Amino acid sequence: MSTPTQSTTFSRRSLLNQWCLGFGGLALNSMLAQPSFANPKENPLAPQRGHFEPRAKRIIFLFMHGGPSHVDLFDPKPALTKFDGKEPPFERTRVKFGKRGNLLKSPWQFRPTGKSGIPMSSLWQNLPEVADDLCMLHGLCDTNVAHGGACMKLFTGSESLIRPSIGSWVSYGLGTENQNLPSFITICPTSLHGGVDNFGSAFLPNIHQGVPLGTPGYPNTPAKDARFEFLQSESRSRRQQRILLDRLKQLNSTYQQQVGKNSQLEARIQSFEMAFRMQLEAPQAMDLADESESTLKLYGYDDPTTQNFAHQLLLARRFSERGVRFIQVSHAGSLPFNNEQWDQHSYIKKGHEINVAQIDKPITGFLKDLKQRGLLDDTLVLWGGEFGRTPTAQVGSPETIGRDHHPDGFTMFMAGGGVKGGFRYGATDEFGYYAIDGRMTIHDLHATLLHLLGLNHEQLTYQYGGRDFRLTDVHGTVATDILA
Amino acid sequence: MANRRTYENSKRRSVYLPIVRTNVYKLLTLFDFPNPAFPTGNRQTTTLPTQAMFLMNSPWVTKLGTAMANRLAKSTGDSIERVNLAYKLCYCRIATESEVMDAIGFINQYGKESEEAKADAWSAFCQLLFLSNEFTYIN
Numbered sequence: 001m002s003t004p005t006q007s008t009t010f011s012r013r014s015l016l017n018q019w020c021l022g023f024g025g026l027a028l029n030s031m032l033a034q035p036s037f038a039n040p041k042e043n044p045l046a047p048q049r050g051h052f053e054p055r056a057k058r059i060i061f062l063f064m065h066g067g068p069s070h071v072d073l074f075d076p077k078p079a080l081t082k083f084d085g086k087e088p089p090f091e092r093t094r095v096k097f098g099k100r101g102n103l104l105k106s107p108w109q110f111r112p113t114g115k116s117g118i119p120m121s122s123l124w125q126n127l128p129e130v131a132d133d134l135c136m137l138h139g140l141c142d143t144n145v146a147h148g149g150a151c152m153k154l155f156t157g158s159e160s161l162i163r164p165s166i167g168s169w170v171s172y173g174l175g176t177e178n179q180n181l182p183s184f185i186t187i188c189p190t191s192l193h194g195g196v197d198n199f200g201s202a203f204l205p206n207i208h209q210g211v212p213l214g215t216p217g218y219p220n221t222p223a224k225d226a227r228f229e230f231l232q233s234e235s236r237s238r239r240q241q242r243i244l245l246d247r248l249k250q251l252n253s254t255y256q257q258q259v260g261k262n263s264q265l266e267a268r269i270q271s272f273e274m275a276f277r278m279q280l281e282a283p284q285a286m287d288l289a290d291e292s293e294s295t296l297k298l299y300g301y302d303d304p305t306t307q308n309f310a311h312q313l314l315l316a317r318r319f320s321e322r323g324v325r326f327i328q329v330s331h332a333g334s335l336p337f338n339n340e341q342w343d344q345h346s347y348i349k350k351g352h353e354i355n356v357a358q359i360d361k362p363i364t365g366f367l368k369d370l371k372q373r374g375l376l377d378d379t380l381v382l383w384g385g386e387f388g389r390t391p392t393a394q395v396g397s398p399e400t401i402g403r404d405h406h407p408d409g410f411t412m413f414m415a416g417g418g419v420k421g422g423f424r425y426g427a428t429d430e431f432g433y434y435a436i437d438g439r440m441t442i443h444d445l446h447a448t449l450l451h452l453l454g455l456n457h458e459q460l461t462y463q464y465g466g467r468d469f470r471l472t473d474v475h476g477t478v479a480t481d482i483l484a
Numbered sequence: 485m486a487n488r489r490t491y492e493n494s495k496r497r498s499v500y501l502p503i504v505r506t507n508v509y510k511l512l513t514l515f516d517f518p519n520p521a522f523p524t525g526n527r528q529t530t531t532l533p534t535q536a537m538f539l540m541n542s543p544w545v546t547k548l549g550t551a552m553a554n555r556l557a558k559s560t561g562d563s564i565e566r567v568n569l570a571y572k573l574c575y576c577r578i579a580t581e582s583e584v585m586d587a588i589g590f591i592n593q594y595g596k597e598s599e600e601a602k603a604d605a606w607s608a609f610c611q612l613l614f615l616s617n618e619f620t621y622i623n
Contacts, residue, residue, distance in 0.1 A: 162521040195506065196513070197521075206516045206530055229534070233541040236608070240594065240601055241540065244608055247590045248615055254583075255618045265617045267531040272615070275536035465523070 044207050045183050047175040054454025055418020055483070056380035057177070058325050059170065060316050062363065063154075064355075065190055065332035066147070066343030069389035069403050070411035071432040072352055075138055076110035076119045079103075079430040080391055088392055088431060097145040097405040098345070101393035103431065104401065107349045116422025123356040126364035132422035133367055133376070135414045135482050139426020139438035140445065142387070145405045147340060150386035151193035153442050156202070157471045164208070164462075166446060167326035168201040169471045170453060171208040173460045177323030179274070180281040182211040185319055186328040187312050188226055191216035192340070193386075199328065203464040210328070213286075213315065219333030223311035228282055238279070245276055285318050298369060300361035308334055309359050313366040320379055331359055342385055345394045346402040367415055376416040380452050384412030391432040409435035412445070418452050420484045440479055447476030452483075514538055539615050549611030556606060563588050566606070574613040 071077050083089075084105035092100060108121040114131025144150040149159035156163040164172070167184035176183030186199045189212050199210030214226030233241060252269050259265070288296070291314065299314055300306030312329045319327050332341045335354060344351035363383070370376040388410025389403035396402060409428035415421070426438025440448070447457040450471065457476050461468040501509070505520045516530035539545055552573070556566040567587045571579040579587065591609055595602035613619055 162519055197506075197519075200519070202519065203522070203524070205527070206532060211534065228537075230537040230541040233546075234543060235546060235600075235604070237597070237601075240597055240604070240608070243590070243594050243597075244540075244612060247586075248612055250586065251612065251616045251618070255616065259623060264531065265621065268536075268617055268620065271531045271533045272536040272540070274533040275540065278533055279537070465525075 043175075043179070044205055045171065045175045045179060047177050048173070050174055050454030051456040051459055052454050054452070055378070056416065056452045057378045058320050058323075058327070059166075059380045059382065059417075059449060059453065060320060061166075061326070061328045062313075062359075062381065062383040063328055063330045063332070064342050064359075064383065064385035065151075065192075065330055066338070066340035067150075067385045067387045067389055067405055067410075068342040068355070069344065069348065069352060070138070070409070070428070071389070071391050072106045072108060072348065072403075073121055073123065073356070074119065074136060074411045074413070075428060075432050076121070077106070077391060077428075077430065077432040080432065081105040083431075088433070090429075090431070090433065092392075092433075093408050095143075095145055099395055100390055100404060101395045103391060104348075104393035104403065114422055118422060118424065123352060124360055126360045130364055130367045130415070133371065133415045134423075135419040135421060136424045137384075137412045137414065137426055137438075137440060137445075137479075137482070138409075138424060138428060139435040139440050140384070140388070140410045140412055140442075141435035141439055142407045142442045145387070145407055147193045147343070147386060147405075150405075150407060151198060154386045155194065155198040157443065157446055157473060162197055162200070162202050163469070164202040164204045164471070165197075165199050165210060166449065166471060167199060167210050167328065168204050168208040169450070169460060170326045170455075172201075172204050172462065173450075173455050174325060174453060176325045178281075180277040181285065181319065181322055181324055182278075183208065183324065184210040184326045185324055186210045186212050187315055187330065188214040188220045188223055188332070189216045189328065189330050190220050190332040191218045192332075203469070204462055210326075217333065219339050220330060223308050223315065226315075228278075231279055231282055241276065241279075245272060248272060281322070285322050286315060288314060295369060298365035300365060303361070305357055306359070306361050310362040310365070313362050317366065317369060317373075317375070320375060321373075331355070334358060343405075344389065344402045345404060346396050346400045348389070348402040351402070370416065378417055380417030380419070380449070381415040382412065382449070383414075384410075406433075409433055414482070418484050419482050423482065425479065425482045438479070438481070441475065443472045443475035444477050444479060446471050448479045448482070451478040545611060545614065546607070548614065549609075550607040552610040553606035556610070563591070570610060570613060574619050 071080060080103055083103050085102050087102050106121065108123055110119045110121050112118065113120050113128035116132050118131040118134055118136060120128055120131070142153060144153055144159045153159040155165045171183035184199070189199060195216055199212065201209040211228065213228055214221035249269065256265060296302055299310035301310040301314065309331060316327045316329050333339055335341050335351065338351060342355055367376065367381065370379055387405055387407035390406040394402045394404045409432060426440060427436060428434060429436050450457040450460060457470060457472045461470045503520050508517055508520065514535055516532065518524035556569055559569060560566055564584055567584045568578050571577060587609065591605045594608055595605040
């Protein structure tokens with residue numbers, strides 16, 4: 001059969017159709033009938049039931065990039081004050097990030113807060129108001145001392161291999177409640193330490209990947225500049241787009257009649273419709289114009305120090321009201337002298353003062369706002385970073401002294417969605433070095449998160465490369481003691 | 485039905501691009517380029533709404549539509565001939581009569597919106613062809 005010549009009046013396709021009595025068409029149809037091209041589930045994002053009754057319907061993860069120091073924020077250690085400057089009387093971990101000095105007391109005083117007496121350092125001026133909603137987890141401990149591996153472990157369950165992120169697993173397991181928005185949004189993410197792989201779907205279907213709001217950056221995109229990429233046309237009105245899309249539908253359905261039913265073509269047609277709906281719903285979700293003055297003040301949106309993080313939290317609340325399943329917010333890239341925000345190898349005093357000041361009021365306002373809207377009951381809020389900081393000093397002068405990376409015992413907290421409020425779970429030793437009680441590895445944390453959403457972490461699996469994978473791999477125990 | 489003659493006359497080209505595993509080109513990632521860090525088998529679908537948004541809204545694709553519209557305009561002033569040329573370039577076939585009528589109908593309807601829309605109509609039409617399944621998928 002000759003290849004078509006210049007004045008083409010027929011295509012190879014039409015040749016096959018006409019001359020071979022549809023032989024080409026037959027071949028095509030048989031290809032499409034193969035199992036590997038069988039119809040995928042109608043809509044992978046449709047809301048699904050979990051394995052059992054959930055306590056929370058969504059997760060909002062407040063990620064503190066760089067490793068916030070537990071002994072300076074939430075885990076008081078009188079022994080550090082007593083033995084300040086002395087050599088630690090115990091063996092340190094074999095794997096360390098850097099040279100470690102002697103014990104270093106916290107520059108701040110601790111006091112009990114709320115009715116439950118949750119200890120907080122004097123850095124926190126506002127957070128004490130919501131102390132009785134917090135479930136403190138003091139027994140976090142894992143193995144990776146470097147940001148890259150620790151972040152990957154925190155977000156994907158694996159410190160070295162590319163795996164789906166928590167949000168992707170959650171989207172895969174539960175779908176989402178609003179089909180006009182992504183199931184998993186990450187607001188102002190960093191591009192460091194795993195970058196897009198930290199909100200990627202790896203081998204899970206790509207529809208479950210996290211969609212960044214704001215280009216992943218180093219430093220991070222400010223919240224006011226954060227956009228979904230290509231959400232709006234710069235040159236065409238919505239009306240024009242609708243005419244265009246209607247015509248596109250016509251073109252595609254004509255083509256479909258020629259070619260026959262095909263799931264890939266269907267998916268493509270659907271993707272344009274979904275994009276069009278997203279174009280309407282997403283800007284509405286992001287527009288703060290209908291927030292009251294008092295709400296904006298509550299979050300600290302009116303104060304330049306807290307505005308960026310307040311903006312992120314407002315967006316997170318608005319998305320969760322609209323049914324987004326997993327939302328991540330990143331406190332990262334807002335510290336002028338340190339792109340890894342909480343990573344105070346030096347200047348622990350100055351650095352943590354600035355960091356807390358940026359988030360104290362916003363988080364307090366955010367939790368209060370969720371509560372009064374009735375959202376806190378079925379929303380699980382998680383606060384924390386990839387590790388803590390050493391109770392010993394990172395070598396330096398008294399002005400510049402800091403703390404090093406420390407994964408062997410650190411603190412995170414949860415609020416809402418089925419966890420006890422005003423509760424402390426787990427503990428570190430008297431120096432805050434090793435987690436000795438209520439130990440939670442990242443796998444345990446993940447197992448607990450999935451449990452709160454009504455998912456059994458051992459049953460939420462996906463087959464890839466001949467093996468069933470899960471977020472917790474072959475590990476993970478649910479911390480049942482924290483469940484309300 | 486491939487034979488050696490076909491390959492030698494093939495109008496397909498190979499493009500070699502370096503892939504940095506931790507920083508894959510955005511356009512590739514958008515179209516679900518398999519993660520270079522691990523093997524990936526057959527996937528059922530790699531279509532995402534973010535792709536649709538890119539194709540509809542990105543300045544780059546819009547520019548391509550305009551470039552093609554200019555090409556059509558340069559070759560002929562007759563609307564019917566333009567439509568046929570567009571179909572020949574994009575779909576390797578001529579348009580049927582009803583397709584031509586529909587296309588011209590679309591141009592007129594689209595251009596009614598405003599002066600800008602009128603100037604944009606042929607670009608929109610060309611971009612539309614790029615977005616369509618017939619253009620995107622090899623049969």
